[in-house]
Each structure stands twice: as C-alpha cells, then as structure tokens.
Amino acid sequence: MSPEAFISALYVFSLAAFLGYQVISRVPPLLHTPLMSATNAISAISLVGSLVTAGGDYNLTSTILGFTAVIAASINVVGGFMITDRMLKMFRKKEQIQH
Amino acid sequence: MAYFSEFTYLVASILFIFGLKALSHPDTARRGMNLAAFGMLLAIVGTLVRHEILRYDWIIAGLVIGSAIGAAMSVWMPMTAMPERTALSHAFGALAASLVGISEYYRHGAELGAFKMTAIGFEVMFGGITVTGSIMAFAKLAELVRGSPITYKGQNILNVSLFVLTAVIFATLVFLPGTGFLFYTMVGLSFLFGIFLVLPIGAADMPVVMSLMNSYAGLASAATGFAISNNVLIIAGTLDGFSGFILSILMCKAMNRSINNVLFGAFGSQVTATATQTDGVMREVSTEDVAVQMAYARQVVFVPGYGMATAQAQHVVRELGELLEARGVTVKYAIHPVAGRMPGHMNVLLAEANVPYSSLYELEQINPEFPTTDVAIVIGANDVVNPDARDNPHSPIAGMPILEVDRARSVVVLKRGRGKGFSGLENPLFFKPNTGMLYGDAKSSLASLTHAVQQA
Numbered sequence: 007m008s009p010e011a012f013i014s015a016l017y018v019f020s021l022a023a024f025l026g027y028q029v030i031s032r033v034p035p036l037l038h039t040p041l042m043s044a045t046n047a048i049s050a051i052s053l054v055g056s057l058v059t060a061g062g063d064y065n066l067t068s069t070i071l072g073f074t075a076v077i078a079a080s081i082n083v084v085g086g087f088m089i090t091d092r093m094l095k096m097f098r099k100k101e102q103i104q105h
Numbered sequence: 106m107a108y109f110s111e112f113t114y115l116v117a118s119i120l121f122i123f124g125l126k127a128l129s130h131p132d133t134a135r136r137g138m139n140l141a142a143f144g145m146l147l148a149i150v151g152t153l154v155r156h157e158i159l160r161y162d163w164i165i166a167g168l169v170i171g172s173a174i175g176a177a178m179s180v181w182m183p184m185t186a187m188p189e190r191t192a193l194s195h196a197f198g199a200l201a202a203s204l205v206g207i208s209e210y211y212r213h214g215a216e217l218g219a220f221k222m223t224a225i226g227f228e229v230m231f232g233g234i235t236v237t238g239s240i241m242a243f244a245k246l247a248e249l250v251r252g253s254p255i256t257y258k259g260q261n262i263l264n265v266s267l268f269v270l271t272a273v274i275f276a277t278l279v280f281l282p283g284t285g286f287l288f289y290t291m292v293g294l295s296f297l298f299g300i301f302l303v304l305p306i307g308a309a310d311m312p313v314v315m316s317l318m319n320s321y322a323g324l325a326s327a328a329t330g331f332a333i334s335n336n337v338l339i340i341a342g343t344l345d346g347f348s349g350f351i352l353s354i355l356m357c358k359a360m361n362r363s364i365n366n367v368l369f370g371a372f373g374s375q376v377t378a379t380a381t382q383t384d385g386v387m388r389e390v391s392t393e394d395v396a397v398q399m400a401y402a403r404q405v406v407f408v409p410g411y412g413m414a415t416a417q418a419q420h421v422v423r424e425l426g427e428l429l430e431a432r433g434v435t436v437k438y439a440i441h442p443v444a445g446r447m448p449g450h451m452n453v454l455l456a457e458a459n460v461p462y463s464s465l466y467e468l469e470q471i472n473p474e475f476p477t478t479d480v481a482i483v484i485g486a487n488d489v490v491n492p493d494a495r496d497n498p499h500s501p502i503a504g505m506p507i508l509e510v511d512r513a514r515s516v517v518v519l520k521r522g523r524g525k526g527f528s529g530l531e532n533p534l535f536f537k538p539n540t541g542m543l544y545g546d547a548k549s550s551l552a553s554l555t556h557a558v559q560q561a
Contacts, residue, residue, distance in 0.1 A: 007334060012220040015331050015339060022327075022340040025122060026347035032129040033348075035355075035442055036462055038449030039187060041128050041348060042319050044138060046194050048121050049326040049345035051145065054114075054152045055205040055333050060167055061158035064212055071208040073163045079201035080171025081178070082194050083149075087142040088179035089190065094138060096184075096456040097131040100463050 040093045047086025053079035113151025114337035120144030121341055125348070131462060148337055184457040185417050188315065188446040189246045195318040196239035202325035203232030207292065209332055215283030222282040224331035226275045226291070231325035233295025234302065239318045241303035246311065246446060254307040267298050306367060309488055311446040312356045313367045320349025352448050359442035359468075361494075361505040387523065390541030392550070395480075395517050396557030402479035404435040406471065408508055409451045410444045412485010412521065416547035419458035422484065425555045426460065432558075438464055439471040439481075439508050441489035472509050481513035483534075484547050485520065491532045502530065516540040519547045 033041045056079045059072030120140045127137020158164070182190045206228035210217070217225065244250040271294045274287050281287070306314050323345025330338030357364055399405050407422055426436040438460060444451045452465060466474075475481065483490055492511045493500040510516050511534050518535060520542060534540055543550050 007218055007221040007224070007331075009220065011334055012224075012331070015334065015336070018336050018339045019327060019331075019343055022343035023347055026125075026344040027351065029122060029125045029129075030344070030348045030351050033125070034129065035440070035449060035467055036452045036465065037128050037131060037134060038352060038355075038442075039191075039447060039453045040134065040449070041125075042191055042315065042352065042448060043187075043194070044124065044128060044141070045323065045345040045348040046191065046198055046319065048124070048141060048145070048341045049323045050198050050201070051117070051121075051148060051338055051341040052198065052201045052205065052326040052329050054148055054335060054338060055329050056167075056201050057149070057152045057164055058155065058157050058333070059205050059208045060163045061160055063159040064208075067211055068208040069163055071204040071211070073167045075201040075204040075208075076164060076167030077171040077174070078197040078204070080168050081175040082198050082201075083145055083175065084172040085175030085179045085190075086194060087138065087145070088176060089182065090138050091135060092179060093184075093187075093453055093456070094131065094135045096453070096459075097134070097462050098456070098459070100461040 044090045050079045050082035110151040110155050113147040117144035117148035118337050118340045192239045192243040195322045196236050198322040199232045199235030199325050202329045203229050217282040222279050228328035229292050230295045231321045234299040235321040237296045237299030238303045254305050256305045312443050312448050315447045316349050316352035320346050385536035387535050387542050392553045392557050400558050400561035404478045406437045406478045406481045408439045408483045410486025418547040419454040421551040423458040423460050475509050475512040478513040481510040481516045483518045519543050519550050
C-alpha cells in the first residue's frame, strides 16, 4: 500500500467517523438495542473481504480461512438484518396495537 | 467489471448511512433497515463478479451455511436472549475480520509494507480481542460462567503487561513484517487478552462491555478495509465502531463512571463499608394491599430491571398495566439507560410484550413525576433506584443518575429474596417507611397482583 493510498483511506475513515457520530448520536435510547444489532449487521460487510479470500483460489489455507470467514460474516448479515427487523416490528404506537 | 463493483460499494455505503439515520425514529426505522439490507445485497453481488474470484464452490457453501444459521438464530432466538445473541454476533463479525487478516498475512508476509502491516495488525488485534471477549460476555450472559465480576490478585498488572507485550510485538512487526512467529504470537495474545479483559467485568457493567465489543468489532472491520484497500469496509466498520463507542460513553455516563473505571475497576466485587447504615427494617407487604393501592391510584409507574428479564415477566407487566389503565389509572414505564444487560434491553422486552413506546419514559422525563406518582413498582431493579447514589457522597455509586422512585408516595419492590443486588450494595430504599417488599419470582408476583386487582 502506498502512503497516498493510506492517506486517502484515512480521509474516508475520518469522514465516516464524523458522519457516524452525527447520525448515531441522534438515535434515541429506545432504539439502542436495534442500533447495536443493525450496526453489527452492517459491519458484516467484511463479508466482501471474506468472499475474495474464499474464492480467490490462492492456496488451501487461505481458502479455508476465507470459507470460515464467509460463514461467520453471513451469519451476521442474514441474522443481523432479520432480527433487527423483527425487533423494529415490535415498536408500536398506542393506536397501532390491537388486541 | 471493476467499476461495477466500486459502484455497488458506493451505493451500499450511502444506503448504510441512510439506514442508520432512519433509526432516529421508530416510524422510519424499518424502511431504513430494508434500504441498508438492499445495499448489502448489492455489495455482495458486486463482489461476486470481481475478477479476483476464480471459483465459487467454497463461497456458495459458506454463504448457504452462514445464512441458514443466521436465519435460524433470528427466527428462534427468544427476545429475552437478545444480549446473548448480540454478544455472539460481535464474536462472528470479529472472527471474519481476523481470519481475513490472517490469510492476508499468510499470503504476503514479508512483502507487506509498513502501512499495510499496520492495518493488518489492527485488524487481527481488535478482531482477536473481540472474538474471545464477546464469547466471554456470551458465556457470562448465558450463565455458563459466573456472571458477577471475577477478580484475582495482580489482575491489573497481568492485563497491562499483556497489553504492553502485544503492543511491543505489533510495533516490531511494522518494521519487520516478515517475522511470522511474532505475528502468530500477537494473534494468540490478542485472543488471550480478550478473555482477561472481560473476565473481571460483569453484572451491571454488561451494557458497557456489549458496547465496547460492538465498537471493537467495527474497528476490526474498518481495519480490514485499510488492509485490502476497500472503502465500503472502512465506512461500514467505522460506523459500527463509532456507534459502539458512543454507546459506551452513554452507558458510562448513565452510571457516572469512566471507561477506565469499568475496564479496570471490577465494580461489584468490592464489598464496601461506606454504604449508608441501614438500621431500619424491610417491611413486607401483601399482594392484596398492593393491589388495592394500585387499583385506586391516579398514577402508577413501573420500573423494570434485569429481574423482569430473567423472570420473563414483561407480558404479565403489560397485562397488569392494561388492567389498571382500563380502571382509569395512568400507567407509565420508567426506563433507566443501563437497566438490563445491554443498551435498550428493557425497551425491546416491553415492545415485545406490546407495550406502546409512547408509554416508555426516560430518566429525565419521569423523575419530575415521581412526587405525584401514587405507586412505583420496582421489578427486579436495584442499583438504578438506589437513593444512595444521590444522597451519600461516599457510596461507590455516588453521582450515578437514578430513577428517584423514593420520592413516590408509595414504593413496592418486587424481589426474589432479601439478598443484595448484583453490585453487592445495600439499598436504603428498601428500608424507607413508604417502601414495601413483595418477595418472590416477578412473574408469579405480578400474576397474583393482576388477579388481586381484578378482585379489587
């Protein structure tokens, strides 16, 4: 990695950090559990790196490491988004609740 | 095709940010999350067509297995097990990041430049700490390991030396990336450090641990982005890292403690002599008395804590609440930010039981209302209602914001037994003349209360 590439990655990191702070500090305590499970699902974007490692056909060790990483990350992607939705579905206003 | 991949990453990044922004209100949250999930799908498709990917068998197998496990977990996991599930998913996320990092190192080793080595170093370090730290947190939450803080002599010295040793190895590696032995030692030490980091933390500090692990898992993903020069990983990882970081700070504020204090203080193990002397008696009350008080009250406030979660009493609480409302009583729920074992734990449980979120009140909103509240029902909460935090400057929890239930006209505490709470602190609330104790499992106590209110 060239120093230039590293610096530009730092730019992306800093901007994402700033934006993340702005966006996330507005999430009310009511939704902190869904926030945690949602950010966890989103950070499972590391699946992208895992896919390349698993499918790159570099060597057996890398493939096995990548394969395991794909399993772990996709548990988070699928499980994370599904359970966040399951939780969010439960948050209802008074008039929306019928018995 | 390379442009197509990059384009999907860009769109995914934007959708993730929109998704998180939508979480600022329950009405928009679901749609936002659907957008984010769509972004994720795009990014996956964009990756699958990349030229580096030569074979798909392992990928497909991994995706199928992982998705099946993930889907099964999200369908069958009971809401009361949410802290455990979240701890596990932090471990999985970090595991993926660490493995990718190890594979990168395995393939390139000595050819890695200082910058890339730094990125991979952070990746496996944060990853390793999070994997074992989260598994430890999971074990504590699932009660496979004693949930209270586990401390021993020389614990801080051990932790600090482990940390320093790992940092020194890391620094050496940046200059000598070819030393494979050092790299794998660092990986091992990170795993070890995760265990020792979480071992002494527990009980009421769990929300902080969860937030920290959330943050580290994100930072591991962000470091992966640095290592493989991928912006969407940096963005998504940083968003997760920061969300965990912000939550950690909020949780610490809600307990009036510093993060250092949580990490190295092992709160709760120390039995303290500075607690208020409690020479009064705990007054036990009968279900019928409480039921009559509630039935003829103007306002009743429920204060749920971890005890409600363990007894799975959220549904009975809602039933009782509705019964009271039908009698014209105003019913509110007071939620302390660190009640339970993860941020927002109580909100999710009450939402599951169909309590409308408009009935849930935060600390600042509800505290001024206690003096005009007729009955406050504390369900398995202890420290978050301990008046010592406000009145006794020598108390270990002095200054911690509390729900001031002691200002209510009458307080009823639902508690399993006479023992002290997780923090081991005496709670003077229990000895106040206007406080009554109702011993027993919260669920059955509430059920008999409901029955008694129907009779009243």
